[in-house]
Amino acid sequence: MAPPPNPKLPPRPGGTPLGGMPPRRSWAVFLVILLINYWVFSQLLPGADEPVTVPYTTFREQVAQDNVSAIYSQGTSIEGRFKSPVTWPPANAAGAGSAAPAPGVGPIASRAPSRTSATFTTELPTFFDRGLEDFLIRHGVEISATPIRQGSGWATLLFGFGPALLIIAFYVWLWRRASAQGGMGGGGLFGIGRSKAKRYDIDKDTRVTFDDVAGIDEAEAELVEIVDFLKSPQKYTRLGGTAPKGVLLVGSPGTGKTLLAKAVAGEAGVPFFSMSAAEFVEMIVGVGAARVRDLFKQARESAPAIIFIDEVDAIGRARGQAVLGGASEQEHTLQQILTEMDGFTGREGIIVLAATNQPDVLDRALLRPGRFDRRVVVNLPDKAGRRAILDVHVRKVPLAADANLEELAQATPGFSGADLKNLVNEAALLAARRGEAAVQQKDFLDSLEKIVLGPERPLLLSAEDRERIAYHESGHAILGLLVPGADPVHRVSIVPRGQALGVTYQRPSADRYNYPEDYLRARIIGMLGGRAAEEVVYGTRTTGAENDIEQATQLARNMVTRWGMSDAVGMVQLAPRQNAFLGGPAGFGGDRPFSEQTASLIDAEVQRIINECHVQAKRLLHQHRKALDALVASLLRQETLSEHEILQATGLQPAPQLHGRPMVPNAASQA
Numbered sequence: 306m307a308p309p310p311n312p313k314l315p316p317r318p319g320g321t322p323l324g325g326m327p328p329r330r331s332w333a334v335f336l337v338i339l340l341i342n343y344w345v346f347s348q349l350l351p352g353a354d355e356p357v358t359v360p361y362t363t364f365r366e367q368v369a370q371d372n373v374s375a376i377y378s379q380g381t382s383i384e385g386r387f388k389s390p391v392t393w394p395p396a397n398a399a400g401a402g403s404a405a406p407a408p409g410v411g412p413i414a415s416r417a418p419s420r421t422s423a424t425f426t427t428e429l430p431t432f433f434d435r436g437l438e439d440f441l442i443r444h445g446v447e448i449s450a451t452p453i454r455q456g457s458g459w460a461t462l463l464f465g466f467g468p469a470l471l472i473i474a475f476y477v478w479l480w481r482r483a484s485a486q487g488g489m490g491g492g493g494l495f496g497i498g499r500s501k502a503k504r505y506d507i508d509k510d511t512r513v514t515f516d517d518v519a520g521i522d523e524a525e526a527e528l529v530e531i532v533d534f535l536k537s538p539q540k541y542t543r544l545g546g547t548a549p550k551g552v553l554l555v556g557s558p559g560t561g562k563t564l565l566a567k568a569v570a571g572e573a574g575v576p577f578f579s580m581s582a583a584e585f586v587e588m589i590v591g592v593g594a595a596r597v598r599d600l601f602k603q604a605r606e607s608a609p610a611i612i613f614i615d616e617v618d619a620i621g622r623a624r625g626q627a628v629l630g631g632a633s634e635q636e637h638t639l640q641q642i643l644t645e646m647d648g649f650t651g652r653e654g655i656i657v658l659a660a661t662n663q664p665d666v667l668d669r670a671l672l673r674p675g676r677f678d679r680r681v682v683v684n685l686p687d688k689a690g691r692r693a694i695l696d697v698h699v700r701k702v703p704l705a706a707d708a709n710l711e712e713l714a715q716a717t718p719g720f721s722g723a724d725l726k727n728l729v730n731e732a733a734l735l736a737a738r739r740g741e742a743a744v745q746q747k748d749f750l751d752s753l754e755k756i757v758l759g760p761e762r763p764l765l766l767s768a769e770d771r772e773r774i775a776y777h778e779s780g781h782a783i784l785g786l787l788v789p790g791a792d793p794v795h796r797v798s799i800v801p802r803g804q805a806l807g808v809t810y811q812r813p814s815a816d817r818y819n820y821p822e823d824y825l826r827a828r829i830i831g832m833l834g835g836r837a838a839e840e841v842v843y844g845t846r847t848t849g850a851e852n853d854i855e856q857a858t859q860l861a862r863n864m865v866t867r868w869g870m871s872d873a874v875g876m877v878q879l880a881p882r883q884n885a886f887l888g889g890p891a892g893f894g895g896d897r898p899f900s901e902q903t904a905s906l907i908d909a910e911v912q913r914i915i916n917e918c919h920v921q922a923k924r925l926l927h928q929h930r931k932a933l934d935a936l937v938a939s940l941l942r943q944e945t946l947s948e949h950e951i952l953q954a955t956g957l958q959p960a961p962q963l964h965g966r967p968m969v970p971n972a973a974s975q976a
């Protein structure tokens with residue numbers, strides 16, 4: 306199975322990396338020539354001037370025969386020149402008669418090949434030959450003060466420096482290659498300060514337009530003006546007004562910020578320079594700022610243009626709040642961006658779009674007028690938006706007649722554009738694997754389940770375990786049906802998936818923005834239904850409720866500390882508002898701003914809510930024990946039941962609904 310394509314910033318076929326690479330061929334040629342030279346010299350020289358090493362006795366013999374013209378000695382080694390060349394070892398000793406040396410033949414004779422040379426070296430024996438000097442003089446040998454064997458200047462140079470030169474050349478070559486490949490901007494060492502921005506040019510087939518963006522109409526509408534400005538800047542600057550310079554796109558991951566920025570460029574027909582802020586910051590000080598400078602320079606050269614800086618929070622973090630290390634480097638980079646933006650007259654036709662999902666950590670300086678003074682919030686799509694986004698992404702996917710995008714849009718609250726794209730892709734892959742001609746609704750629903758809950762996990766469960774899990778899930782499902790205000794139960798399954806051994810899948814019928822207290826209690830009762838069913842049926846407990854307990858506690862705690870739903874505590878904020886975009890706590894760092902007494906009061910109230918819901922859950926399941934048993938029997942037979950099958954098996958009617966909620970499965974997790 307092919308993995309889904311990475312939704313992030315796929316470089317479009319039409320996009321070309323910036324800064325074309327100059328040919329590096331000259332370096333390779335140089336290297337090859339050097340190598341050939343080295344080889345040629347090393348082949349030629351030994352024959353001409355390489356000395357033979359002769360034994361001391363042979364040396365003396367040659368002196369005695371008056372065949373040595375000069376020697377030079379250093380320490381115990383002597384080198385010298387023969388009058389007429391000498392072959393050593395003598396040819397008859399080296400390979401006498403037969404090709405393969407007989408076993409008895411001395412190793413030296415058999416190993417060293419015979420060579421003829423006009424020069425020689427030899428070693429003085431350790432018992433120094435006292436009469437040597439006289440002996441040499443008698444035979445007219447010149448005792449030289451400089452080495453005998455002085456090759457040509459070139460050869461010496463090459464042998465002396467050749468290897469070093471080769472190594473240096475090799476490193477230079479490697480280095481240039483590496484930097485040419487590493488940075489899009491190329492340029493070797495000197496290219497390190499170049500921006501690695503990707504440029505997307507606007508050709509007809511690859512360009513992104515507002516047609517490709519769906520479900521975030523408000524954000525889109527705000528950017529229409531930018532497009533207009535890029536198309537005809539004079540229209541805006543005619544009366545001396547300055548154009549917007551920077552727009553900050555704020556929204557959760559995958560909501561289409563990058564897509565929107567590309568669409569602005571596409572609509573305006575201007576080049577799009579994209580770079581992630583994280584890429585600005587490197588270990589080397591000053592590099593980030595240099596890259597920023599280069600990026601803006603490139604954009605200015607092809608103005609009008611759009612510069613897109615993704616994840617701007619990576620450098621735009623308020624000063625002093627920087628992540629460990631690199632703080633000052635990050636500041637320099639940020640400063641450079643501000644300087645560049647201040648340098649605009651507003652007439653060049655360059656607009657900087659930046660994206661972040663953490664607007665609250667950004668440095669104030671970035672948000673000042675003349676910088677990123679416009680802020681466009683890109684929200685998660687609502688149901689109609691999800692429907693529109695699905696429509697965009699199924700354009701190239703053949704759909705079966707039963708495919709129901711309306712139902713999918715309803716079943717996917719909290720999904721971003723990227724999530725929906727992924728869903729369509731998974732369904733298309735699944736349909737292909739199943740050998741279908743078109744994508745059916747079942748493919749979509751199965752893919753959705755896999756995305757939300759994880760893939761099915763083959764687990765061998767005992768009959769008792771299966772039954773217990775069936776009761777646990779049925780407990781969730783029955784309470785979801787019975788308690789007024791709970792979401793409709795969409796599916797129950799005892800097929801293990803991801804972390805869960807079984808799943809009850811509730812689905813809101815509408816997006817919700819405001820949750821009534823009844824609804825929250827109904828949810829807690831549903832969450833506790835799994836454990837309650839186990840207690841009602843078996844009278845014992847298992848670890849399977851861990852996830853349920855965690856969720857229920859969190860919800861009850863929020864009711865008490867954030868939403869003022871406990872009379873004993875009152876309408877006091879005791880926990881920070883959660884970060885709207887990331888879901889994590891934002892403020893309240895360090896000490897909690899309340900007393901020990903309040904802390905115990907909160908705990909007591911949370912416990913009270915949970916206990917009340919627990920009692921209620923058990924009471925309802927006792928009352929509807931028959932429906933519970935019936936559901937379990939069906940579940941053990943079929944493993945997965947749809948909403949319709951659940952109603953049939955239990956004979957229950959769904960309780961009146963209050964409102965929907967984001968899809969959060971109740972899952973029995975294994976300890």
Ligand SMILES: Nc1ncnc2c1ncn2[C@@H]1O[C@H](COP(=O)(O)OP(=O)(O)OP(=O)(O)O)[C@@H](O)[C@H]1O
Pocket residue numbers: 312313314517518519520521556557558559560561562563564565615660662694697721722723724726
């Ligand atoms: N509103 C949308 N309409 C159509 N497609 C969308 C929409 N939102 C996201 N997508 C799809 O999801 C892909 C990823 O979205 P994109 O990269 O633009 O999100 P993002 O907000 O920039 O994410 P991040 O914050 O993670 O960088 C897009 O290429 C697009 O195919």
Ligand SMILES: [Zn+2]
Pocket residue numbers: 777781832835836849850853971972973974
């Ligand atoms: Zn459970």
